[in-house]
Structures are given as C-alpha cells and as structure tokens.
Amino acid sequence: MKENRITFGQSFCATSAAGIVARTLTSPFEVVQVMRQVGCKSTSAGLMHSFRNIYEAEGIRAFWKGNGASCAKSIPHNFAQFSTFFYLRTEMSDGLSGMLSPAKAFVAGTAGGIVATFVTYPLDLIKTRLTVQNSRKSVRKYTGICSAAKMIYREEGFRTFYRGVVPAVLGHVPYSGGTFVTYELLEKIISRPRHQRSALEHFLHGCSASALALVIAYPFDTVKKRLQVQSAGANFETLSDASLLRGMIDGFVQTVRQRGARGLWSGYKAGVLKVVPFAGVMFCTFETVKSGFVYHNGYTTSPFSNKPKSSIPQDIPPLELRRWKRQQQQQRRDHETDQTRPADQ
Incomplete structure (x- = not known):
C-alpha cells in the first residue's frame, strides 16, 4: 500500500520536526566529529580526550556549536530529501505492493540527497565553520549564522558558499542512496504491514540503514569538511594540518599524506555514535509525527497504536477521504429520510 494518508504540508512538518530533534540530541557527537575531521588540535588525542578538552577549553555550550545553523538547515534539507524520495517512490513503486526494487530505491534516495x-x-x-571556531566571545570570529554569512561573502565571495560541494554530492551516492536501499530491503524482510510496527522497530531500521551506508561515504565527508573550513582569513592556528587544498582530489591526497589512509575516517567513532542514533531518531520521529497526522486525518483509531479504522479506506489521500465521508453522510441522511417518509404519510 502506498503511503498517501498525509498531505504534502504534513510531510514537511514531520520531516522538519524529525531533523530538529535528531540534530539537537546528537550535537555533542557532531561537534567532536567535525573538529577531528578538520584536524583541530584540541581533538587530536582520542575520542574521550576530545570531549574533555572541548569542555575544559570552551564549556558545556561548546557541544552545541553550530546547532542553530544545523537545525535551520534541517528544515529545507529534510523537506527536499524526504519529499523528493517519497514522490519518486510513489511514481516508481509497484502499484500493488507500494514497494521499490533496490535499484529504484537507490535512485530515489540518491536524488533526494543531491x-x-x-x-x-x-x-x-x-554550520561547519561555527562548529570549528572557538566559541569564547573573546576569540570567536563569527557570532552567528548571519554574521558568518556576511563575513564569508564579503571576504571570500559567493562561490565560497559551495566550496566542497563536489565531494558532498558524490558522498550522497553511497550514503543517502545506500540508507534508503537498506531501509527498503528491511521493509521487504519484515512481513507485518507498516501500520502494525512499533516505533522501536522504525528506530532499529533507521540505525541499520545508516550504519551500513556510513562506512563507504565517510571519506567524502572528511574531505568536504576540510574544504569548507579553509580560507585566506581562517583561524588556522587551531588546526594541526592547515595546508590549503586545491580541490577534492588534492583533499584526498593531502589527507592520506598527512594522516595516513585512516585519516580519511578521522572522527569516525564520534560519527558512528552520532549518525546511527541520528538516523534512528530521524526515522522514528518522522513515523511518530506522521502517525499523529494519519490519526488527525481520520484513518486510525489512535495516534499511538496506528490501528486502522475498519470502515475507513486506507488507500485514498486525505482530500478524497473527506469527500468520501461527505458522500457517506449524505447517503445516511438520504436513507433516514426514505425511512421516515412513509410514517409521515
């Protein structure tokens, strides 16, 4: 069955809420991961030492550096990604089962990510630059999103806003595509319908899909982050390897030369601790919010159990369901009128 029981606007709200919740809960791991990827000196001694060094140098609030930009980004990002994926899934899925083949799921997932x-x-x-900079007021360069945008544009030009976009796009092929392919495969393995599954099952599906996709895509993300933070006016004294990179290929070469092949996976442990629950919370929150909308639209008996109403068709969109209900009400009124008319005579 195709999932068309929520409107496009409701899908937007669900994806936005899912992104904000997931990013905020996993922000400390994101900060450590990014700082290790770009080579910040304070995070060069290991995962636990990185947490301690950041806390001692900048305080507890440092673990949410860049989270405002991350949440602001999540609203249009998740809207574009999920709406593109679900639109393509609707167009390409089997009309009977509503499922995608692995190849089609890969195309839909990758297109959404790109x-x-x-x-x-x-x-x-x-977000990356806000995360890497020292958050102490006396030394920080950017005070927020608007401040960073103005200074980057004034000092480095508009093209800087897309520095590192090539490895970002290429990284979405194995990551975003692989995530949704794995998720669709898990959908086929489990025989029970979606509306009968618990939030925990959706959480585990998201975690498994994300973990398998992260392994291949991580080097692209490392090179992307290094390209994002470099600039003529960057605060390079906080980085242990601050050489300017000429592009994606040079980013791979310089990273391997300076750190070895394992350097492409710098911050990987923090990335696993962040991305795996991030994806799980993302899918779980989306499904939970969506269940509330499905109940609000009149398809289910409860926003928590997702048990469908026996008399309500589950395969028509909300607008058609409202029309169907009006038709049913009109038919009942007509039937009651027909029954009472002989008695009046």
Missing part, C-alpha cells in the same frame, strides 16, 4: 545538498549547502558550510 537535491537537498544543493539547496542547503551554504548553511552546511556556515
């Missing part, structure tokens, strides 16, 4: 990347990449670059 569209979302281009739409939100400037915010992604700003």
